[in-house]
Amino acid sequence: QKEVEQNSGPLSVPEGAIASLNCTYSDRVSQSFFWYRQYSGKSPELIMSIYSNGDKEDGRFTAQLNKASQYVSLLIRDSQPSDSATYLCAVNGGNYGQNFVFGPGTRLSVLP
Amino acid sequence: DAMVIQNPRYQVTQFGKPVTLSCSQTLNHNVMYWYQQKSSQAPKLLFHYYDKDFNNEADTPDNFQSRRPNTSFCFLDIRSPGLGDAAMYLCATSGIWGDRGGETQYFGPGTRLLVL
Numbered sequence: 001q002k003e004v005e006q007n008s009g010p011l012s013v014p015e016g017a018i019a020s021l022n023c024t025y026s027d028r029v030s031q032s033f034f035w036y037r038q039y040s041g042k043s044p045e046l047i048m049s050i051y052s053n054g055d056k057e058d059g060r061f062t063a064q065l066n067k068a069s070q071y072v073s074l075l076i077r078d079s080q081p082s083d084s085a086t087y088l089c090a091v092n093g094g095n096y097g098q099n100f101v102f103g104p105g106t107r108l109s110v111l112p
Numbered sequence: 113d114a115m116v117i118q119n120p121r122y123q124v125t126q127f128g129k130p131v132t133l134s135c136s137q138t139l140n141h142n143v144m145y146w147y148q149q150k151s152s153q154a155p156k157l158l159f160h161y162y163d164k165d166f167n168n169e170a171d172t173p174d175n176f177q178s179r180r181p182n183t184s185f186c187f188l189d190i191r192s193p194g195l196g197d198a199a200m201y202l203c204a205t206s207g208i209w210g211d212r213g214g215e216t217q218y219f220g221p222g223t224r225l226l227v228l
Contacts, residue, residue, distance in 0.1 A: 032215060043202055043219040044155065088154065092215050098143070098167065100217060102154040 002027040004091050004103035012109045019076040021106050023089030026070070033065055034090040035074045037083075038105065044088055048074065079110040115139050116220035118203050124226045125193050133188040133223045135203030144186040145217065146178060147202040155202055161186060190225075198227045 003026040013019045021035075032051050036044035048063040050056045050072065056063045062075040072091075076083055089103040117136045125131040135144065143162050147155035159168045161180040175197070177189040190197055201224075204217040 034216065036219075041200075041224075043200075043222040046216060046218065049216055090217075098160060098162070100145075100157065100215075104154050105152075 002030075002091075002093065002099070002101045004089055004101045006087075006089050006103040006106045008104055009107040010109050011106055012111055013079050014111050015079060015081060017079050017110075019079045019083065019108055019110070021074040021076075021087050021089075021108065023072045023074075023091075023103055024070055025072070025089075025091045025101070027091065027093050027101070028067075028070065030067075030070075030091045030093045032092045033063070033072045034092070035061075035063060035072075036088040036090060036102075038086045038088055040085075047087070076108075079108075081110045081112050084108055084110045116203060116205055116218055118201075118220040118223050120223060121221060122224050122226070124228060125190075126228050127194065128192045131190050131193055131225070133190075133201050133203075133225070135186045135188070135220055136184050137203075137205045137220075138184070139205055139207075139218065140183060141205035141207050141218075142183075143206045144180060145204040145206070146176075146186070146188050147204065148197075149200045149202055149222075158188070193225070193227045195227050198225055200224050 035047045038044045050063040050065045060077045064073045086105040086107045088105045093099040145160040146158045149155040158172045179187045200222045202222045203220040206217045
């Protein structure tokens with residue numbers, strides 16, 4: 001069974017610090033990787049996608065992928081209270097998204 | 113501009129009374145998904161349509177049905193809601209993998225279902 005694991009948290013960081021969110025996955029043939037942010041009572045919102053080993057940066061967000069270690073992470077620089085949310089890692093092994101597997105999410109709390 | 117729209121945003125129904133949730137999209141995506149999400153849990157895929165082809169997840173109860181009359185619309189029917197069906201229901205869409213990132217799923221705002 002394909003699994004995606006994340007630390008459930010809560011992860012608390014002070015405002016302005018770097019938040020580091022981690023995710024591991026079991027299916028070696030996974031091809032694409034996503035981070036979604038979900039505020040309480042709202043739907044998931046795409047933050048980043050990554051397909052190749054290495055780093056991908058978008059503003060304050062950096063996704064890191066290591067397929068050999070089956071590990072993907074999200075770094076949030078200069079964390080803001082508005083970043084407080086649950087971050088879902090999703091891994092896709094199918095050819096059109098039919099095999100999306102979500103992790104349980106990590107709850108991040110950025111303290112003013 | 114809203115790309116994936118769900119109606120209603122909140123739905124209250126009675127135990128055993130059929131309910132229909134709707135989803136529409138302006139992205140012209142081939143694939144539409146329905147997820148169930150309960151508090152503090154990951155979204156759980158119920159089924160998806162690839163164009164008109166329906167794909168049910170093995171553990172989706174028969175109580176849940178879906179219809180996709182055209183590319184833009186998809187419906188979730190819950191035939192006899194139980195208390196355990198109270199959840200957020202999320203609709204998502206994606207394109208096809210031929211384009212890089214085509215499999216990315218975009219979510220609607222969700223419908224929160226309350227069963228009394």
